[in-house]
Amino acid sequence: MSKALPKRSENYSEWYNEIVKRADLAENSAVRGCMVIKPYGYAIWEKMQRALDDMFKATGHVNAYFPLFVPKSFLEKEEEHAEGFAKECAVVTHYRLKANPDGKGLVVDPNAKLEEELIIRPTSDARVLKRPTPVGHRGRRRTEKWARQNSTQERLIGRLGILREGLARSAL
Numbered sequence: 156m157s158k159a160l161p162k163r164s165e166n167y168s169e170w171y172n173e174i175v176k177r178a179d180l181a182e183n184s185a186v187r188g189c190m191v192i193k194p195y196g197y198a199i200w201e202k203m204q205r206a207l208d209d210m211f212k213a214t215g216h217v218n219a220y221f222p223l224f225v226p227k228s229f230l231e232k233e234e235e236h237a238e239g240f241a242k243e244c245a246v247v248t249h250y251r252l253k254a255n256p257d258g259k260g261l262v263v264d265p266n267a268k269l270e271e272e273l274i275i276r277p278t279s280d281a282r283v284l285k286r287p288t289p290v291g292h293r294g295r296r297r298t299e300k301w302a303r304q305n306s307t308q309e310r311l312i313g314r315l316g317i318l319r320e321g322l323a324r325s326a327l
Contacts, residue, residue: 249269
């Protein structure tokens with residue numbers, strides 16, 4: 156007999172994780188904090204993306220794509236946002252691996268150290284606050300508007316908790 160589903164009102168995180176597990180929507184990956192989203196889970200995500208995209212466009216927002224890597228100096232400039240999550244960021248220090256001289260596996264190439272460390276932080280505003288103005292756009296105002304819109308979209312997604320709700324409803 157299967158274990159009873161935890162009560163959502165008592166422990167949302169445990170309830171959500173159990174729903175995802177039982178519905179076989181995702182599983183943990185070899186990387187801490189990352190998951191492999193399986194086909195049914197991904198199909199739900201795609202439907203949610205379409206719905207959110209329609210909602211954002213209805214309010215005049217536009218889509219943009221920004222790099223996954225943020226130079227450490229960018230993050231330092233927005234320290235008030237970094238407080239609390241900075242200790243959980245992954246840091247990239249080198250750009251190349253090489254064969255281990257002893258013949259067993261790979262090692263980081265000491266000659267491939269980056270000039271500046273990169274932080275993997277995809278939800279940070281830092282990635283858009285200092286960027287060259289694209290050709291054909293009207294200066295800094297346009298860049299700042301993109302940053303504000305992107306920030307608004309991320310906050311909306313976070314507040315709605317829509318991914319978790321959508322996955323949970325589909326799993327039931």
